[in-house]
Amino acid sequence: MKDLAIIETILRNRYHFFNEIREGIGLPEKMRAMLVSSIAFLALYGAVMGSTHSLWQALSSAAKLPILFLATLIVCSPTLYFFNVLFGSKQSLTQNIALILTAITVTAVLLLSFAPITLFFLLTTSHYQFFKLLNVAIFAIAGGMGVLFLSQGMRVVAASGQEGTSARRWVLRLWILVYGFVGSQMAWTLRPFIGAPSMQFELFRQLGGNFYANVLVSIAEILGFVVVK
Amino acid sequence: MRKSGNQEIRKSGNPEASATEQILDLLLEALLERQAIRQAQEEPGLDRVAPPFPVPPPAVEPSAPQPIAAARPTGEPEPGEEGWVPPPPLSSLNLGRTLGRLLLALAVLVVVINVPITRYGTSLARLMPDTASLVIRDGLVLKGSGTEIYVLENDKLRWISSLEAFEFFDYRWDQVHVVDDSFLEKFEKGGPIHVLLKCQGSPHIYALENGKKRWIKDIPTFEAEGYVWGDVKLVTCDYLRRLPDGPPIPEDAGPPPQP
Numbered sequence: 001m002k003d004l005a006i007i008e009t010i011l012r013n014r015y016h017f018f019n020e021i022r023e024g025i026g027l028p029e030k031m032r033a034m035l036v037s038s039i040a041f042l043a044l045y046g047a048v049m050g051s052t053h054s055l056w057q058a059l060s061s062a063a064k065l066p067i068l069f070l071a072t073l074i075v076c077s078p079t080l081y082f083f084n085v086l087f088g089s090k091q092s093l094t095q096n097i098a099l100i101l102t103a104i105t106v107t108a109v110l111l112l113s114f115a116p117i118t119l120f121f122l123l124t125t126s127h128y129q130f131f132k133l134l135n136v137a138i139f140a141i142a143g144g145m146g147v148l149f150l151s152q153g154m155r156v157v158a159a160s161g162q163e164g165t166s167a168r169r170w171v172l173r174l175w176i177l178v179y180g181f182v183g184s185q186m187a188w189t190l191r192p193f194i195g196a197p198s199m200q201f202e203l204f205r206q207l208g209g210n211f212y213a214n215v216l217v218s219i220a221e222i223l224g225f226v227v228v229k
Numbered sequence: 230m231r232k233s234g235n236q237e238i239r240k241s242g243n244p245e246a247s248a249t250e251q252i253l254d255l256l257l258e259a260l261l262e263r264q265a266i267r268q269a270q271e272e273p274g275l276d277r278v279a280p281p282f283p284v285p286p287p288a289v290e291p292s293a294p295q296p297i298a299a300a301r302p303t304g305e306p307e308p309g310e311e312g313w314v315p316p317p318p319l320s321s322l323n324l325g326r327t328l329g330r331l332l333l334a335l336a337v338l339v340v341v342i343n344v345p346i347t348r349y350g351t352s353l354a355r356l357m358p359d360t361a362s363l364v365i366r367d368g369l370v371l372k373g374s375g376t377e378i379y380v381l382e383n384d385k386l387r388w389i390s391s392l393e394a395f396e397f398f399d400y401r402w403d404q405v406h407v408v409d410d411s412f413l414e415k416f417e418k419g420g421p422i423h424v425l426l427k428c429q430g431s432p433h434i435y436a437l438e439n440g441k442k443r444w445i446k447d448i449p450t451f452e453a454e455g456y457v458w459g460d461v462k463l464v465t466c467d468y469l470r471r472l473p474d475g476p477p478i479p480e481d482a483g484p485p486p487q488p
Binding site: 002018041051112119 | 319324325328331332353354
């Protein structure tokens with residue numbers, strides 16, 4: 001419960017929070033609290049998603065969703081750090097990771113806030129493709145808000161190094177794109193999170209295709225253009 | 230000089246001057262004024278020559294975009310800029326506790342919707358009929374309103390002819406999707422799926438169908454029916470003898486021999 005209190009600081013007193021990251025105040029405690037709360041929120045949302053298929057899928061998604069976000073963090077944070085350093089940033093890698101964790105925590109708490117809606121649709125509709133697209137939309141909204149926080153945080157934290165501010169802003173914008181691509185590919189690699197109802201439970205589905213093509217096919221099926229085989 | 234001449238004309242205010250001349254004079258004045266401004270801008274080091282008449286401030290088009298920096302109040306640093314001070318912290322709403330409760334409530338709900346509530350082990354989360362959510366693929370097991378169970382192979386529905394066949398091919402009841410008959414009608418019917426039985430001490434092969442064994446007369450018949458040797462299941466001869474006889478394959482093959 002103590003770790004969850006950090007959410008209030010991030011959501012209501014974000015500039016204080018970012019300022020403390022800039023000053024390096026209590027970074028390990030902050031990171032631990034963010035990690036614990038994001039894992040809890042993401043695991044619960046994963047369990048909600050997987051419940052459409054089976055109990056095993058619910059457990060599997062509860063484990064895989066936090067892994068998805070943390071693995072993306074591990075893959076992407078060095079790029080942001082070194083490019084920022086290249087353009088004159090004085091932030092440490094820990095500060096960078098703390099900022100990305102802030103984005104993940106915001107995403108996670110927003111996903112949790114969407115969980116009752118997801119549960120409602122889970123119980124009242126059985127259209128797999130619709131449920132999948134609903135989740136894609138929810139993740140896009142929550143992820144978008146998360147990176148917005150990251151962008152605000154980066155502006156505050158990076159203030160100590162004024163040199164190359166404009167270049168670093170561009171680095172952040174491009175990094176957000178890369179983060180989105182890596183995240184979606186990671187999600188595709190770790191799928192299924194929902195589980196097609198006609199298929200047996202699998203921890204990982206055979207690779208093939210890609211996230212974007214699959215979303216387009218789902219939209220096409222909902223609109224009645226194709227039948228997924 | 231031209232300048233003084235113009236002033237003279239202007240000052241004299243000749244009432245006989247035509248409207249065209251007046252317009253031309255105004256144009257000339259405007260041109261001279263503009264030239265003076267340009268010269269002053271191009272030669273900042275030189276002493277500026279005062280325009281011959283009061284110069285109005287350069288007109289600013291109302292639609293011209295203003296630079297963003299100019300719109301901001303000066304002296305108030307942006308977040309992160311030098312001299313910026315974060316706003317005073319807001320009072321607590323006990324959001325941590327609220328989140329904890331929401332987390333707990335959702336966790337309980339997730340458990341509840343995953344508890345099996347029907348005798349078939351279906352939970353609340355998977356109670357909705359799932360015709361619309363099927364991903365059509367080979368191996369999909371379907372059942373309509375009747376008792377027949379089909380498996381989809383190469384876009385054809387193949388009837389699983391017996392419980393033995395169902396179990397022999399490792400199908401499970403939780404794989405069976407109950408769908409509308411109209412959904413089944415969309416697909417062409419393929420050959421039925423049988424289980425072929427044979428015992429060690431007998432050369433005869435039987436197809437199991439609806440709990441009865443049907444003797445397959447010979448190898449050409451076996452092959453003509455599309456059976457493959459891999460489908461033949463070895464059982465004990467006692468088990469085979471206990472099974473009631475069905476019509477042989479083909480039906481005019483005569484009385485079926487016992488294994």
